[in-house]
Amino acid sequence: MEAIMKWNIPNLKELEDILWRCTACGTCKEAYEYGPPSVSNPICPAGEEFGFEGFLSSRGKIAFARGILSGDLKWNEALIDAIYKCNVCGGCQSQCQLDHKPFIPEIIEAMRRKAVGDGVGPMPKQKVIAQSLSSYDNPYQGPRRVRLDWTRPLKKAGKPVKDILKEPAPILYYVGCTGGYNVPVRVVPQATASIFNKLGLDFGILGESELCCGSTAMRLGDVEAFQRIAESNLELFKKLHNEKGVKTIVTSCAGCYRAFMKDYPMAEEYGRMMEGIRVTHTTQFLYDLWTSGQLKFTESLPWKVTYHDPCHAGRHLTKFIVDKDGSQLWAGAYINLDEKDCLFDTPRELLKAIPGIDLREMKRIKANSYCCGGGGGVMTGYNDWAQRNAALRIQEGMETGAQHMVSICPFCHYNLNQGAQGIGSKMKLYDLTELIDKVLPEKVS
Amino acid sequence: MKAKKEIKKGKAVKAVRTDKKERILKELKSIVGEKNATADQHILYAYSYDMSFVTPKLPDYVVMVHTVEEIQKILKFANKEKIPVIPYTSGTNIGGLCIPEHGGIILDFKKMNKIIKLDPEALYAVIEPGVSHGQLADALYKYNLRFGWPVGPPSASVASCAICHGIGHMNARYGLNSQEITSMEVVLPTGELVRVGSCAINPDAWHSCLPMPQMDGLFKGWLGSTGIVTKLGIAVHHIPPHLKIFTVSCDHVDDMYSYMLNMSNYEICDDLTAVSWWLSQVPIPYPYKPKPDNAPEWFSYATTFSFTEKEKEARTEIWEKVLGEEKNKGTSIQVTHYPEEALKARTQLPSQIVGSTKNYCKMAGGGISWPGTFTPANRWAPIYKEWKKIMIGHNLSPSVRMSMYRGVHYGMLRAMTPFNKQSAKETENARQAIVECLKVDLDNGGMPYKPPVDFATEINKRAHPGYLMLMRRLKKFLDPNDIMNPGKLGI
Numbered sequence: 021m022e023a024i025m026k027w028n029i030p031n032l033k034e035l036e037d038i039l040w041r042c043t044a045c046g047t048c049k050e051a052y053e054y055g056p057p058s059v060s061n062p063i064c065p066a067g068e069e070f071g072f073e074g075f076l077s078s079r080g081k082i083a084f085a086r087g088i089l090s091g092d093l094k095w096n097e098a099l100i101d102a103i104y105k106c107n108v109c110g111g112c113q114s115q116c117q118l119d120h121k122p123f124i125p126e127i128i129e130a131m132r133r134k135a136v137g138d139g140v141g142p143m144p145k146q147k148v149i150a151q152s153l154s155s156y157d158n159p160y161q162g163p164r165r166v167r168l169d170w171t172r173p174l175k176k177a178g179k180p181v182k183d184i185l186k187e188p189a190p191i192l193y194y195v196g197c198t199g200g201y202n203v204p205v206r207v208v209p210q211a212t213a214s215i216f217n218k219l220g221l222d223f224g225i226l227g228e229s230e231l232c233c234g235s236t237a238m239r240l241g242d243v244e245a246f247q248r249i250a251e252s253n254l255e256l257f258k259k260l261h262n263e264k265g266v267k268t269i270v271t272s273c274a275g276c277y278r279a280f281m282k283d284y285p286m287a288e289e290y291g292r293m294m295e296g297i298r299v300t301h302t303t304q305f306l307y308d309l310w311t312s313g314q315l316k317f318t319e320s321l322p323w324k325v326t327y328h329d330p331c332h333a334g335r336h337l338t339k340f341i342v343d344k345d346g347s348q349l350w351a352g353a354y355i356n357l358d359e360k361d362c363l364f365d366t367p368r369e370l371l372k373a374i375p376g377i378d379l380r381e382m383k384r385i386k387a388n389s390y391c392c393g394g395g396g397g398v399m400t401g402y403n404d405w406a407q408r409n410a411a412l413r414i415q416e417g418m419e420t421g422a423q424h425m426v427s428i429c430p431f432c433h434y435n436l437n438q439g440a441q442g443i444g445s446k447m448k449l450y451d452l453t454e455l456i457d458k459v460l461p462e463k464v465s
Numbered sequence: 466m467k468a469k470k471e472i473k474k475g476k477a478v479k480a481v482r483t484d485k486k487e488r489i490l491k492e493l494k495s496i497v498g499e500k501n502a503t504a505d506q507h508i509l510y511a512y513s514y515d516m517s518f519v520t521p522k523l524p525d526y527v528v529m530v531h532t533v534e535e536i537q538k539i540l541k542f543a544n545k546e547k548i549p550v551i552p553y554t555s556g557t558n559i560g561g562l563c564i565p566e567h568g569g570i571i572l573d574f575k576k577m578n579k580i581i582k583l584d585p586e587a588l589y590a591v592i593e594p595g596v597s598h599g600q601l602a603d604a605l606y607k608y609n610l611r612f613g614w615p616v617g618p619p620s621a622s623v624a625s626c627a628i629c630h631g632i633g634h635m636n637a638r639y640g641l642n643s644q645e646i647t648s649m650e651v652v653l654p655t656g657e658l659v660r661v662g663s664c665a666i667n668p669d670a671w672h673s674c675l676p677m678p679q680m681d682g683l684f685k686g687w688l689g690s691t692g693i694v695t696k697l698g699i700a701v702h703h704i705p706p707h708l709k710i711f712t713v714s715c716d717h718v719d720d721m722y723s724y725m726l727n728m729s730n731y732e733i734c735d736d737l738t739a740v741s742w743w744l745s746q747v748p749i750p751y752p753y754k755p756k757p758d759n760a761p762e763w764f765s766y767a768t769t770f771s772f773t774e775k776e777k778e779a780r781t782e783i784w785e786k787v788l789g790e791e792k793n794k795g796t797s798i799q800v801t802h803y804p805e806e807a808l809k810a811r812t813q814l815p816s817q818i819v820g821s822t823k824n825y826c827k828m829a830g831g832g833i834s835w836p837g838t839f840t841p842a843n844r845w846a847p848i849y850k851e852w853k854k855i856m857i858g859h860n861l862s863p864s865v866r867m868s869m870y871r872g873v874h875y876g877m878l879r880a881m882t883p884f885n886k887q888s889a890k891e892t893e894n895a896r897q898a899i900v901e902c903l904k905v906d907l908d909n910g911g912m913p914y915k916p917p918v919d920f921a922t923e924i925n926k927r928a929h930p931g932y933l934m935l936m937r938r939l940k941k942f943l944d945p946n947d948i949m950n951p952g953k954l955g956i
Contacts, residue, residue: 040830040885042831043832043833044556047619048620049597049618052599057603057606058603059603071575073508073527076575083514084510093506098506099505099507
C-alpha cells in the first residue's frame with residue numbers, strides 16, 4: 021500500500037553529499053570526554069563483537085554506504101548481514117563532530133531502506149517482523165486479543181483499565197507492543213497503569229485496537245510498512261483527540277516514544293494531525309506530576325541501583341542545529357546540539373527522589389551510554405549477540421556495586437534481563453515505574 | 466577460436482587465483498580463528514582509504530590478531546608465501562600509511578589493547594599496539610600523569626604514532642613521541658620475536674633504550690616496513706597543577722620566528738607553537754579566503770606547566786622579559802586573545818574537537834593531508850612565504866603551524882590542508898599543492914614525517930647514495946622478501 025501522506029524520508033542517494041562530510045578520522049570509535057580527568061570507553065556494540073573496520077562505528081558504516089553508492093560494493097549475503105549488524109544506537113553519533121553527525125542513524129537506515137527496496141533486506145529472521153506487522157499489527161506474531169493480557173491482574177483486582185474507544189479520557193496510555201506481548205515485560209504497563217490508578221488519573225488504552233508504532237519496521241528499513249502504520253496511527257490519534265478528548269499520549273516504551281518524536285514528524289501532515297495533542301514518555305509525565313506535587317513518595321526502598329540510559333529515550337532525541345541555508349557558516353554545517361528532549365536527568369531525579377534509593381552511576385552514561393544491544397533489529401536478527409552485549413552492560417552495572425539496574429525502556433528491560441541470566445548475574449533490570457509503584461501508597465489524595 | 470582460447474585461459478588463471486586466495490584465507494583462519502580473518506569485499510573496502518589524498522587501494526585479507534603468537538605465525542606464513550603485510554590499528558594517519566600499495570594482509574591490532582604496566586613512580590608505561598590515546602589518557606589521569614598527546618582523534622594508536630615519529634603536544638620539551646620510547650618488543654617480518662632496550666636484558670625492565678646500541682631505530686620511522694611492534698615502553702610525565710598559556714600575535718612571520726627563538730632559549734615552555742591566521746580559524750577556511758586586513762597573520766600559544774604559583778610567576782616574568790625585548794626590536798609582536806575554540810583544541814588533549822579534525826577539514830569535507838615536516842627553525846619564514854604563494858595559487862588556505870621541539874634543536878613546520886574528497890579534481894589539486902610545498906621544504910633542509918609515497922619519492926631523489934644503500938641493506942636484512950608494508954619507503 022502506498023503512503024497517502026507526504027514523507028520526507030531521504031534515500032541513500034539523497035544523503036550522498038552528507039556522507040562525504042565524514043573524514044574517516046575515527047573519533048566515532050570510542051566514547052571520550054576530555055574532563056579532566058579524561059574518560060574513554062568502547063561505545064560501539066558491533067565493533068566490540070565483530071572488530072573489523074566496517075562494523076565499527078559510523079566510520080565503518082559510511083564506508084559501506086560509499087561503496088554501495090559508488091557501485092564498488094554489490095549486494096551479497098555478507099554485506100547485507102553487515103549492515104544489519106548494527107544497533108543504530110547512536111553512540112558513534114555522540115562522538116562525531118563533523119557535518120554528517122546529525123544524519124548518522126539516517127545514513128545507516130537509508131542503507132537498510134535501499135536493501136529492502138532492492139528486495140535483499142532485511143535478514144531472514146527479521147522478515148518475520150514485516151509479516152507479523154502486516155498480519156497482526158505487531159512485530160511479535162501475537163494475536164490482537166493477547167495485547168490485553170497484561171491487564172488481567174488489574175481487572176482481577178477490580179481496577180479495569182478504560183477502553184478509550186468506548187469511554188473518553190484526556191490521557192491515552194499507549195502501551196506499545198513489547199509491553200503488551202513480551203510476557204516478562206508486562207510488568208511495565210502493569211506498573212504504569214497501577215501508578216495512574218493510584219494517582220486517580222483519567223486515562224484509557226486502545227486495547228486490541230492498538231497498532232504497533234512502526235518503529236521496528238523503520239529501524240529495519242521497511243519504510244512502506246512504517247508509513248502505513250504511522251499514517252493509521254496519526255489518523256487514529258486525531259480521531260481520538262476530536263472524538264474522545266485525548267490531549268496527552270503517554271507511552272512507557274522508548275522505541276514508541278522515539279518513533280512519535282522523531283519518525284512521525286517526517287510526515288508533512290504531522291503538525292495538522294497532532295494539533296492539540298502532547299506526546300510524552302511516562303518518565304517525563306511522572307516527573308511533571310512530581311515537580312507539581314501531585315506525585316509524592318512516602319515509602320522507602322533501600323536499594324542500591326544503577327541507571328541505564330536507553331538509546332531511544334536518550335541520545336536519539338538530541339536535536340541538531342544545522343545551518344541549512346548557509347547563512348551562519350555554510351550550507352549544511354553542523355553547528356551545535358540541544359539535548360533538552362533527551363531523558364537523561366529526568367529519570368535520575370525521579371530515582372533519587374525515592375526514599376532509600378542509592379544511585380550509583382556506571383562509567384558510560386547519558387549521551388555516552390552503552391547500548392543494551394537489543395535495538396536496530398538485533399534482538400530479532402542476532403539474539404545471541406544481543407544477549408552477550410547485554411551481559412557486558414550488566415557487568416558494567418555490577419561494577420558500581422549496585423544490586424539492580426533501572427531503565428525506562430521495555431526493550432532494554434527484556435534484553436538486559438536476558439543478559440543477566442546469561443551470565444548468572446543476580447542483577448535484575450527494573451523499569452522505573454516498577455520502583456515508583458512499589459513506593460507509592462495505594463491511594464494518593 | 467583464438468579469442469575463445471584466450472577467454473578459457475583467462476578463466477583458468479582466475480580459477481587458480483581464486484583457489485590460492487581461498488587457501489590463504491583458510492590458513493589465516495586456522496591461525497586466528499574463523500571470525501578473525503576475512504576476504505569479504507565490504508570489509509576490505511573499509512580499509513582501503515583514509516583521510517589523505519592517497520588513492521584508495523584494497524587489501525586482499527584483513528586479520529584481527531589477539532596475541533603475539535598469532536602475529537608470529539602469520540608473518541612466518543606470509544614470508545613463506547611472499548604476501549605483503551600491512552600493520553593497522555586505527556588508520557588515522559594522514560599519509561595513507563596503512564593503505565596497501567600491493568594488496569596483501571592487513572593485520573588489525575585493535576583488540577591487542579592492554580596497558581600491560583603502568584609505573585607511576587618510574588614514570589613509564591608498557592602498552593600493546595591497540596592502546597588508543599583516549600584509553601591511555603584515561604589510565605594516566607588516575608595517577609595525574611600525561612603523555613605527549615598528538616593533535617589526533619582519541620581513538621588513534623599510541624604505539625603507531627610513536628614509532629612513526631608522531632608529534633606530541635603540551636610536552637614538546639621532551640621531544641617527539643618516538644623520543645619517549647623506552648623499550649620495544651617486535652616481531653620481525655620473518656616471524657622471530659626480538660626485544661630492544663632494557664627489556665631485552667631483563668624482561669621486566671622497560672625503562673630505557675639507552676645505553677645499549679639503539680636498535681629501536683630499526684623500527685622507528687620505517688612506517689611499519691621492518692617489523693611489528695607488539696609491546697612498547699613509553700615515558701610518561703606528571704601533570705603539574707598550574708597551567709599558564711601565553712598568547713601573542715604579530716603581522717609578519719619573521720617577527721614570530723624572532724619571538725619564538727627568543728622564548729626557546731629560556732626553555733620554559735612545554736609547547737611553543739605559532740599558527741597562521743588560517744589555522745587559527747575553526748575550521749580552516751576552504752577554499753582559500755583572504756585574511757581580514759585588520760587581523761594579525763600569526764598567533765602563538767606557549768603553554769607552560771608549573772608545580773607552584775611562584776614557579777608560574779617566574780615563567781611569566783621570563784615571558785614578559787622576552788616580550789619587552791621583542792617590542793624593543795621593533796617587531797609587531799603583541800599580547801593577544803587567542804581564539805577560544807582553537808586554544809581549547811590545542812591545549813585540552815586528547816581532544817574530540819581537533820581530534821575529529823573539526824577545525825581542520827570540517828568546512829571542506831572528507832579529506833585532509835599535509836606537508837608535515839621537521840624543519841630548521843631559521844628556515845621557517847622563507848619557506849612559509851613560498852608555501853603561502855603555492856597554497857593560495859591552488860585556492861587553498863595557507864594554514865601553517867610552527868612548533869619548537871626540545872628548545873631550538875628542531876622545529877615542526879606543517880600546513881594542514883583540507884580538501885573536498887568527494888571531488889577527484891579537488892583532491893588532486895590538494896595533492897599537487899602539498900607535494901609542491903614539500904619540495905620547497907626539502908630544498909631548505911626540511912624533512913617530512915609520516916610521509917606518503919609521493920613524499921618518499923621526493924626524499925629519495927635528494928638522498929645521499931649511502932643513505933639509500935644503507936636503507937636498502939637494512940630493509941633486505943630484516944625483511945628479505947619485502948613483505949612488510951612494501952612500497953612505502955619509495956625504494
